[in-house]
Amino acid sequence: MLLYVAKRIVLVIPVIFAVALVCFLLVHLSGDPLTAVLPPDASAALAEQLKKAYGFDRPLPVQFGIWVWNAVHGNLGTSIATGRSVIEEVSRAVGNTVTLALFASFIGFFFGCLFGCLAGYFRDTWIDRLVTIISITGVSMPHYWLGMVLVIIFSVQLNWLPAVYSAPSGAGWNWEYIRNLILPAVTMSVIPMGIVTRTIRALVSDLLSNEFVTALRAKGLTKKRVFVHIVKNAAPTAIAVMGLQLGYLLGGSILIETVFSWPGTGLLLNNAIFQRDLPLLQGTILVLALFFVCLNLVVDVIQAAIDPRIKRA
Amino acid sequence: MKSGFMLSVLGAAAALYASAAIPASAQSVVRIGMTAGDIPKTVGQPDQGFEGNRFTGNTMYDGLTAWDLSSADKASTVIPGLATEWAVSPSDQTKWVFKLRPGVKFHDGSEFDAEAVVWNVEKVLKQDAPHFDASQVGVTASRMPNLRSAKVIDKMTVELTTASPDALLPINLTNLYMASPAAWKKLFDASSASDPKEKAKQAWDGFARAASGTGPWKMDKFVPRERLEVVKNADYWNKDRVPKVDRLILLPMPEPNARTAALLANQVDWIENPAPDALPQVKQRGFVIYQNEQPHVWPWQFSRIEGSPWNDIRVRKAANLCIDRNAMKDGLLGGLMVAATGTFEPGHPWRGSPKFAIKYDLAEAKKLMTEAGFSASKKLKVKTQTSASGSGQMLPLPMNEFIQQSLAECFFDVELDVIEWNTLFTNWRKGAKDESARGAHATNVTYAAMDPFFAMIRFLDSKMAPPTSNNWGFNNEPEYDKLVADVRVAFEPAARDKALAALHERSVDQAAFLWVAHDVGPRALSPKIKGFVQPKSWFVDFSSMTIN
Numbered sequence: 001m002l003l004y005v006a007k008r009i010v011l012v013i014p015v016i017f018a019v020a021l022v023c024f025l026l027v028h029l030s031g032d033p034l035t036a037v038l039p040p041d042a043s044a045a046l047a048e049q050l051k052k053a054y055g056f057d058r059p060l061p062v063q064f065g066i067w068v069w070n071a072v073h074g075n076l077g078t079s080i081a082t083g084r085s086v087i088e089e090v091s092r093a094v095g096n097t098v099t100l101a102l103f104a105s106f107i108g109f110f111f112g113c114l115f116g117c118l119a120g121y122f123r124d125t126w127i128d129r130l131v132t133i134i135s136i137t138g139v140s141m142p143h144y145w146l147g148m149v150l151v152i153i154f155s156v157q158l159n160w161l162p163a164v165y166s167a168p169s170g171a172g173w174n175w176e177y178i179r180n181l182i183l184p185a186v187t188m189s190v191i192p193m194g195i196v197t198r199t200i201r202a203l204v205s206d207l208l209s210n211e212f213v214t215a216l217r218a219k220g221l222t223k224k225r226v227f228v229h230i231v232k233n234a235a236p237t238a239i240a241v242m243g244l245q246l247g248y249l250l251g252g253s254i255l256i257e258t259v260f261s262w263p264g265t266g267l268l269l270n271n272a273i274f275q276r277d278l279p280l281l282q283g284t285i286l287v288l289a290l291f292f293v294c295l296n297l298v299v300d301v302i303q304a305a306i307d308p309r310i311k312r313a
Numbered sequence: 314m315k316s317g318f319m320l321s322v323l324g325a326a327a328a329l330y331a332s333a334a335i336p337a338s339a340q341s342v343v344r345i346g347m348t349a350g351d352i353p354k355t356v357g358q359p360d361q362g363f364e365g366n367r368f369t370g371n372t373m374y375d376g377l378t379a380w381d382l383s384s385a386d387k388a389s390t391v392i393p394g395l396a397t398e399w400a401v402s403p404s405d406q407t408k409w410v411f412k413l414r415p416g417v418k419f420h421d422g423s424e425f426d427a428e429a430v431v432w433n434v435e436k437v438l439k440q441d442a443p444h445f446d447a448s449q450v451g452v453t454a455s456r457m458p459n460l461r462s463a464k465v466i467d468k469m470t471v472e473l474t475t476a477s478p479d480a481l482l483p484i485n486l487t488n489l490y491m492a493s494p495a496a497w498k499k500l501f502d503a504s505s506a507s508d509p510k511e512k513a514k515q516a517w518d519g520f521a522r523a524a525s526g527t528g529p530w531k532m533d534k535f536v537p538r539e540r541l542e543v544v545k546n547a548d549y550w551n552k553d554r555v556p557k558v559d560r561l562i563l564l565p566m567p568e569p570n571a572r573t574a575a576l577l578a579n580q581v582d583w584i585e586n587p588a589p590d591a592l593p594q595v596k597q598r599g600f601v602i603y604q605n606e607q608p609h610v611w612p613w614q615f616s617r618i619e620g621s622p623w624n625d626i627r628v629r630k631a632a633n634l635c636i637d638r639n640a641m642k643d644g645l646l647g648g649l650m651v652a653a654t655g656t657f658e659p660g661h662p663w664r665g666s667p668k669f670a671i672k673y674d675l676a677e678a679k680k681l682m683t684e685a686g687f688s689a690s691k692k693l694k695v696k697t698q699t700s701a702s703g704s705g706q707m708l709p710l711p712m713n714e715f716i717q718q719s720l721a722e723c724f725f726d727v728e729l730d731v732i733e734w735n736t737l738f739t740n741w742r743k744g745a746k747d748e749s750a751r752g753a754h755a756t757n758v759t760y761a762a763m764d765p766f767f768a769m770i771r772f773l774d775s776k777m778a779p780p781t782s783n784n785w786g787f788n789n790e791p792e793y794d795k796l797v798a799d800v801r802v803a804f805e806p807a808a809r810d811k812a813l814a815a816l817h818e819r820s821v822d823q824a825a826f827l828w829v830a831h832d833v834g835p836r837a838l839s840p841k842i843k844g845f846v847q848p849k850s851w852f853v854d855f856s857s858m859t860i861n
Contacts, residue, residue, distance in 0.1 A: 038451050044742070044780040046454055053447035081360060082351060083448040083517065084537060092537070148570065155578035163574035166344070166540070166564050166581070261566050261575075263539050271350035271538075271567070276735065 005301055012293055019289040020071070023282055024064050033278040034080065054080065067282070076283035081275045086283035089268065094287065097257075097264030101249035103185040108192030109242050115193070116200025121227075123205045131197060138194030144255035147187040151259070154183060164261035184260040188253055192245035199241045203234040236306045243299030247292045340559040341860050343842065346575050346584040350567040352541045355524045355532065356517055357492035358437065358449035362704060363761060363851035364585070365452075366488070368563050371852055372543055373420075374490035374526035377411055377430065378483045380763075382846070382854040385605055388661040389763070389850040391484050395425060395491055395527065399483060401804045406478035413469040417550045420532070421525040423495035427465040432494040434463035434473070443509055444497060446517050457485035458766070480804045480812075484764050493525035529554050529856050530561060540564050554856040557844070561855060573837075576600060582839040582860065589647050595837050603847040604833035606651040606658060608762040611707055613697055613716075613755040613827035614772065616745035616786040621754050622693055623786075627685040629824035633671045634678035635723035638829065641715050646708065649835050653828035655821045656768050663765065665814030667821035671828055678723045692726040698750065699757035703734035706759055707832060713757060716829065744779030745786050755827070756785055763851060765813050770797050773820060792819060 033056050038047055051057045055066070070077060076086035112135075119131035155163035165184075167177045207213060207230045216226050250265075257266035265284055272281040347368060349361045357374055359365030371379075379394035395414050402408040417425040435442040437453045438460065459475040460482065466472050475482055500523075501516035524532040527550065530543035541563045545556035564581060566572040569588040576584045577591075577598060587595050587602070596602060613632075615623035623629050638652030654671040657664040687693045699709050710731065717727040730753055732740075740749040741758050750756070760783075762768035771777045773793040777784040796816040803809040820826070838845060841861040847853060 034451070046451065050447060050451055053450075078448075078514075080448070082354065082537065083356070083446075083514075083521070085518075089537070148574075151571075151574045151578075155580075156574055159578055162580050163578040164346075164564075164566055164571045164580065166575070258568050259571055261564075261568065261571055267350075268538070274350060274567070 001305070004304055008297055008300055012297055015293055016290060019293070020068060020286055021064070023285040023289065024067060025060075027278050027282050027285070028060060028063070033276070071283075071286065076286070077279035079272075079277050079280040081272075081277040081280065086279050089280060090265065090283050090287045093263060093265045093268040093284070094291075096262060097250060097266065100181065100185055100188065100257075100262060100264055101246060103181055104188035104249055105192060105242065105246045107185060107189035108245065109196060111189070112193045112196025112242075113200055113238065115197040117204055117231075119197065119201040120204025120208065123201075123208075128201070131201065135194040135197035135201075138190040139198070140194075141190065143187055143190055143253070144259050146190060147184070147256055147259040150183050150187060165263060166261075184256055184262050187260075188249060188256050192242065192249065195245060196238065196241060200234060200238055203237055204230055207233055236303050239306070240299055240303055243295060243302075247295040250288070250291050250295065341557075342560045342562060343558050343583060343855075343858065343860050344562040344564065344581040346564050346566040346572045346581040348567060348569075348572070348585045349565050351538050351565055352535065352563060354449075354452075355521045355535060355541065356446070356449060357433070357490045357520075357524070357526065358453045359490075360452050363763075367852050369524075369541065370490050371528065372530040372561070372855060373524050373528040373532055374492065375417075375528050376487050376489050376491065377413075378486045380487055380850055380852055382848045382850055382852055383857075385846050385848055386660075387849070388608075388657075389848050389852075390662065391487060394487070395430075396486075401478075401480075406802065406804070407475045409473045409475070409482055410466065411471050411473060413471065414550060415469055417527050418548070419493035419496065419525045419527055420546065421493050421496040421499075423493055423525075425491065425527055426468050427471040429491060429494050430471045431463040431465055433489060433491050434460065436492070437489075438462065443501070443513055444494075444516070446513070448517075453488060456488040456764070456767075457482070460485065460489075478802050480801055480809050481765055485766070491527060492520065493527075496520065496523070496525035529556050533560070538565065554854065556856045557859045558855070576837055576839075579839075582842060583836060585834075585836050587835060587837040589649060592647060599840050600837045601840055601842075602835060602837050603845065604649060604835045605847045606849050607832045607834045607851055608657075608768070608849065609705060609759060609832040609834075609851070610653060610656055610762050610768075610826075610828065611650075611705075611712070611757075611759045611830040611832065612653075613757055613829070614785050615826065616750075616754045616756075617789070618745050618787050621745070621786075622695055623754060625685050626824060627681040628693065629827075630669060631678040631681040631685070631723055632720060632725065632827050633669075633824050634674045634681070635725070636716055636719045636827075636829065637673040639673070641712065641830070645711055645715055646830075649833055650707070650830040651833055653830050655817060655828055656762050656826075657817055658831070662810040663768075663813040663817050665818035665821075667818045669822045669824060671821065671824075675722060682724045687724040689724060692721075692724050694726045694728065695720075695754045696728040696730055696752060697755040697757055698730045698732055698737055698740065698753040700734040700737045701731055703737070704759075705761075705832065706734070706757075707830065709757065712829065716827075741783055741785055742779060744784075747779070758785075759832075761851065765800065765816075769813070769816055769820060770800070773797065773816065773825065788825065790823070 034047060034050055038050065055063065074087060079086055079089055115131045115135065119128045122128055151163045154161045161183050162180050165180050167180045213226060216229055254266040254270050257264045258270050261267065265288055269284050272284055347364060349364050353359040353361040353365030353369045355369050359370045375395045377394055377396035378391050380389045381392045382389060395417060396411040397414050399409055399411045413427060419425060432444065436444050436446055437450050439445055459477060459479040460473060461476050462474045464472045497516055497520050500519040501512055504512040504515040506512045506515055522535050529546050529549045531546045533544045534542040543561045545559055547555060549555045566575060569586060572584045573588045573591045573595065575581045592602065615629060617624060642648060642650045642652055655664065655667060699713050700706060701710055713729050717729060720727050730751055737758060740747060741756060743749055760767060771782040772784055773788050774784065774797045775789040775794050778787050796819055800809065800812040800816060803812040843859050845858040
């Protein structure tokens with residue numbers, strides 16, 4: 001097992017390097033890096049002066065080398081637009097996105113598993129059909145649209161929940177913060193819920209017709225015990241699917257975070273693109289990519305631990 | 314038993330909800346949803362354009378000069394701020410002497426004096442000064458392009474030097490906000506870094522979180538990207554402008570629908586730029602919409618290079634007469650624009666009395682085009698660059714399509730070249746001759762018109778042709794150059810206004826632009842807010858308002 005984990009970690013290093021290179025190049029090739037600080041009427045001399053001050057006059061490979069060296073040492077540079085440290089900006093946003101993603105994942109995973117098991121267990125009944133409609137709607141519906149609908153109902157009409165994030169500064173976890181969290185988390189949970197439901201439904205339905213289930217029943221096991229066996233067999237796939245979904249959610253949904261002004265990585269990315277704040281953009285993309293890579297690693301390891309066949313493969 | 318437990322839980326939840334809804338104190342608070350995606354910089358020189366100046370510049374800071382924001386009817390003019398009077402040296406017109414206001418203190422308690430002015434000039438102009446901050450240069454230097462240095466004459470007198478005689482300096486200085494040198498020095502000394510540059514960076518970083526200016530509002534809480542809370546400065550030097558509200562909370566909400574929903578959900582008391590299609594609902598729910606003509610121009614800027622069809626003044630005038638701006642206003646923009654008849658509208662001190670009246674006169678427009686040799690069968694092809702979005706661009710595509718249809722009636726065949734906003738901007742500096750203009754005969758970039766340099770000089774002075782500034786179309790008319798030179802040396806306010814009016818008159822008579830609209834800076838406020846005045850400006854004064 002240790003050898004497997006070590007092998008997976010070694011494989012992660014070139015992936016991270018490639019991600020860093022691609023995000024550096026894509027961001028750099030997309031236009032003038034000083035748009036964020038230069039007013040439209042800035043003279044060429046001023047543009048040149050600032051280019052020098054920010055080090056954008058150096059050759060691209062040198063800039064990349066410096067950026068990677070600094071990143072390895074925990075320094076992702078300074079935001080051009082705000083002058084604040086990128087790592088500090090990203091860390092704050094990551095905290096908010098993790099909270100939102102975990103909350104949304106919990107809702108999505110819980111209801112996804114519940115609905116999936118119900119549909120699989122009662123396949124081809126009205127329960128199955130109802131759950132199928134719910135899950136397909138959840139996966140197909142544009143979630144920013146759903147967000148707006150929820151805002152119109154619960155914020156504008158009923159005045160129950162905040163339309164956008166505005167928790168008091170430094171309040172930490174309290175009712176006001178949770179109220180701010182509910183609508184974006186519910187909106188965000190709809191897609192993973194639909195995907196988990198569909199996956200679990202297919203698995204449970206498939207496992208129920210499997211020979212080992214017939215054998216278990218023949219041995220006289222209670223329905224409850226049989227179901228425990230089915231859940232155990234379905235768990236690795238469910239975890240893998242949810243792990244990937246969590247990765248997407250941690251990547252920050254730009255649309256959801258923008259609709260709700262949720263101060264996470266999605267909104268940060270949106271602002272960085274809008275302001276063409278290259279260091280912030282690069283730093284945020286890199287951190288999100290790292291998140292995704294690490295999460296995949298963790299999911300692989302957990303899957304391997306649960307199901308030894310994966311390790312051998 | 315069970316129902317009793319449930320009732321207790323529900324009761325506790327209700328109490329928790331109620332306690333969260335009741336403010337902690339009886340402070341009067343106004344919560345504002347800004348269009349900015351982040352809190353504009355708080356170090357003194359804000360970013361995010363004039364919205365930055367509005368929310369973190371004019372609130373926490375003052376300049377030597379300021380805009381008069383007290384009237385909704387008159388154009389805003391420059392008035393004394395931290396300087397009480399100023400004059401140019403009669404022997405050397407590049408030197409100005411400013412007398413400073415006595416008894417002014419920064420929020421940290423330190424005194425405002427001539428040393429502080431010099432320090433603030435150096436923060437953006439003197440590269441070897443310990444407190445020089447490159448991140449503040451971009452948003453400042455271009456707004457006072459001629460200022461070179463500052464010198465202490467005595468404790469309350471300072472001398473400023475410009476590169477060449479420039480009567481516009483007092484107007485430019487509204488953009489230079491005075492931050493507290495003492496507060497910065499304390500942070501600089503406390504920094505553990507050994508490299509002076511790193512120490513300075515850390516000091517500015519700290520200063521952003523504990524800003525200290527002389528303004529009517531003091532920083533209280535700051536969470537980057539989330540909120541800025543400022544409280545009233547009861548000791549503000551201008552007793553007429555001591556805020557009547559205890560606390561302002563500024564929240565970044567870049568998405569218009571989200572901002573509007575936040576207002577309708579009573580989460581905020583004030584939003585900038587409500588979503589236009591939600592205006593009826595906003596009004597119906599009792600919110601008050603404020604708007605006023607802004608010093609902002611939505612134009613087509615003509616190319617005047619060789620071969621451009623706009624070199625014929627009849628064509629320029631015809632285009633200006635061919636658009637029904639009121640139909641655009643009432644139909645397309647739901648009333649949220651002012652029809653433009655120049656860069657400055659009647660009543661403005663820089664308007665003058667142009668002879669060419671910009672209005673909708675289809676017959677006259679067709680007549681001019683016929684005289685110029687065009688007809689329904691022989692249309693004039695013109696190409697204009699625009700963008701699908703962008704700061705201040707209002708509704709660029711629908712507005713341009715409206716113009717396209719209007720001009721078609723006057724024998725124009727308009728091709729719209731829609732490009733990305735930053736690309737359009739970049740070409741604005743490079744000019745009509747550059748390859749990136751793709752042969753366009755006009756460009757559609759909106760501009761702020763508070764300052765005469767930004768409103769007129771950079772477009773009309775032949776010396777401002779690319780790459781120097783934004784004379785995109787390479788206007789090269791000796792008369793403009795002469796009038797600009799007159800402006801530069803008109804040091805008395807009345808003489809300066811007269812010279813600017815003459816320049817504006819000439820530009821309208823020459824139909825230098827296709828003037829279309831001025832933005833109106835719409836904002837929706839809770840009916841609980843009283844005493845607010847929306848001036849003809851990009852800025853507002855938050856001091857006068859009250860909230861129930």
